[in-house]
Amino acid sequence: MIEIKDLHKSYKMGSNSLHVLKGLNFSIGEGELVAIMGSSGSGKSTLLNILGMLDEADSGEYTLDGVPIKNLNETKAAQYRNKFLGFIFQSFNLINYKNAAENVALPLYYQKVPRKERQEKALKYLDQVGLKEWAHHLPSELSGGQKQRVAIARAMAAEPKVLLADELTGALDSKTSYEIMDLIQTINDQGNTILVVTHEEDIAHMCKRIVHLKDGIIEKDEKVKQVRASAYV
């Protein structure tokens, strides 16, 4: 699903150049649930930006579902993001004047899906995250966990190939975090490919594989025994 070969990225800081990613190689197959771990400065955010087509690598190859991601203009990148990727953010990033259903329907709006169909799909995904009754509530009327569930429903609404989650439990208490991870595991069980960026050990161990990043290289890439979050809920 995701194929990365010899990925390099450096940032210019005045006259110095900061080499952030120093030749990464890895691949993620369909249906995997992968955690990318690392302390701040390890390059995990940069990697996520590149995987999310928000930034471009200096050299190396990135293939997503067989499509080479290279030299994209903004319009093309927007199209690919919409088609291939679903984003889940640490701070949920819901649009505060749109209710839950409208937030979930937003990626479909950019796919030019007709309004009625959008609404139906939005309700279907809200149902999946257990928030069907909250469809017409504004984000300000929802708890943090509920907001993240809406965000997950939104990420899934466009039926992307890969879900990219950036510190998705960073703003939640541990009980809610586990509930969210339980949901993530359920979605993964249905066959969705999910990539989670985190620096929390317990969250990482709820995935099936952990990629450890340190100073721009992959320190360790291991399969782990998945801890089911449902045990903690």
Place this chain on the structure above:
Amino acid sequence: MFDRDTWQEIFNTLKKNKLRTFLTGFSVGWAIFILVMILASVNGMQNGFYSQFNDDATNSIFVRSGTTSKAYAGFEAGRRIQFKNDDLDYIEQSFPKDIEYISARYFTSVSARYGSETGSYSVQAVEPDHLYIEKTQMLSGRYINETDMVNKAKVAIIGRKVAEDLLKKEEPLGKFIEFNGLPFRVIGVFTDEGDANAERRIYAPISTFQRIYGNTNNVGGIALTYNPNYDLTEALEFSERLEILLKRRHKIAPEDQAGIGVWNYAQAFSDISSFTAVLNTIGIGVAFLILIAGIVGIGNIMVFTIKERTKEIGIRKALGAKPRQIVNLVILESVFITTISGFIGLMFASVILGAIGPTINTPAFTNPNVSSSVVITATIILIVAGVMAGFIPALKAAKVKPIVALTDK
């Protein structure tokens, strides 16, 4: 474009910044208000000018004779030019294709008496064609005809006021009124809705008056209408040919303006049209300059709004919004503010004009109103203004990187 989501977003941003939206919208509304008032005033002036003329045919030319101011062809300056009947025949023969109607005119005044009622009235002694040149509206009876001309008949067409003053409630047709002691039979009554003074006039055959007053062929002036299919250029060209011909016939220096005067409605119309066109242009120019202040204001508020919404725009882009879609949203929002506030300005102006317009009725200023062309002009200006105001903020919005969605505050 006419998507519910798009409008939801526009309304939301406007709602969040009610006062800011109002203040900037006000400047645009104000500019349009001024624009409409100026255009309506120019329109009122134009109406005023035209209403002065509208009882005459718009394709008419009046020729009057005067006194030469330059020596020419052996004649001294100061010679009095007198038109005669054969001048008209000559004109008719010279321009058979150009002339529609032609009539000699002879102005005089008479003291009229009917029974014990008397009054002093101006008489226009004319030919049958004059009916069409002056666009006289007959109330009853008939106008002068060829038989009257040949017979030099003592008949008269009197204005409605004349009939009221002299005959009171009597039926005027067939009655005899004495003009300077000579009985004239009333054969028609005419009216003039625009001008009460015109109804104090009397028309009579010119041949009759020529015989009564010295048995001459003298003609006071010549009124004619040219081929109604002529455009302005053709009309002006014809009146020039006519002037050259008459000056040559009466041996007047070509540059002498005093000997003969040829007055052409087309010329007057075109002068007024170009005058009001200039006023219109100035008005639109002034209003546009004011509008620029409004455009800058709206552009300014939107740059701020975009800045506040940077994160939201980033999220949208991360979810797959194309730069174009963001640009469209911002420009549509800007066009929306300008159009709505502009139309409020337009509405206010219309209400004020509707209230005070009919009360103003001086000859030079009649019925100032908002024509559909003003509304169309204003609409186009507003949309253009909206696009201009939204352009820079929209580009700014399009440049927002989706990466801002990931940077958590």
